Amino acid sequence: MISSIQHEVPFIGGSASSLPSPDSSSALSKNFMTLLITQLKHQNPLEPMESGDLLNQLAAMTSVSELRDIHAGISRLSDQFATAQLSSATALLGQEVAIDARQFSFNGDGNKLALAFPSPGTGHLLHFLLTDQNGTPVKEAHYQGRHNESPGTSIKKSLDQLFGSLPHGQYWLQSTLDGDSEVVPVQLVSKANSIVFNSSDQAPQIRLEAIEPVALSSIHSVTRP
CATH class of the missing domain: 1.20.58 (Methane Monooxygenase Hydroxylase; Chain G, domain 1)
Known part of the structure; x- marks a missing residue:
């Protein structure tokens, strides 16, 4: 199971006074x-x-x-x-963070990038489909719930485990249960290793292993080491 805590960017409150000093x-x-x-x-x-x-x-x-x-x-x-x-x-920095996996730019080692998702339950299948930016299918994979595995159990698999070697590029991920068109939420998990600054507004972004830098607002959870 993935032990995670919710991460929120703190906001320092206050209001500018409309009265002169x-x-x-x-x-x-x-x-x-x-x-x-x-x-x-x-x-x-x-x-x-x-x-x-x-x-x-x-x-x-x-x-x-x-x-x-x-x-x-x-x-x-x-x-x-x-x-x-x-x-x-x-x-x-140095911690594993999770972001939405529906769209990501892969540029590194698939063993340093993982998908975190809820188990479909014993014997059931969770289907994964990767497409490129044009909607063309690239690779498919599936995960079958193990024996006595309850639905919703947190599972974590590296990108290589599910899809094998992937070329660098922009990907869209679809994840559905067998016999069901409902989309299953999946998160992308990677280690935060440095900080870069957005060229337009100089806002800090997190550079993760194997994918492009992401904004702080994109991070859903943090896994403490």
Whole structure:
């Protein structure tokens, strides 16, 4: 049986305040008073400024200050979340992790890659079909439930055990019980051996043995050594 624990990427909560910080509030008050005094000095005595104009100016300055504070708060949360993701990725190194096996890119040793699936039960067959990216069948395999093996018992078989040697490539996996069209959930199990970063957003990804790197969100479980 596969002993696993659910793995979730921790999220550091919090919300960016929509109110200016004490420092920015002080600066805002100082700037507004400077602007007010300057305008009062240079106003036309015959056409003094309307109080509404002053309020509009204050509102505009307040909005700019609030937007600046919100942006700074979001930037801090983004940095904290990136740190949490990297910490989670680092914690997985050297451990076996499981991902959905419906689609994967194989690029290595089939003995380092395994399928984890529920047993169909004594005497029953679980059928596996591998197809390429064009839907063309590549290889078929099956697993027959052993004597006194209860349905749902966790089974783990290497890719080589089931399909023999496979060329590198992109694969789709279908798994069904004999006489039933219902798809049986299967996971792909491999060891996490390094961290790489997505070129588009620099998010950390896990490089697994024998397959292409995967996002943290793709990992369903972790098998502790």
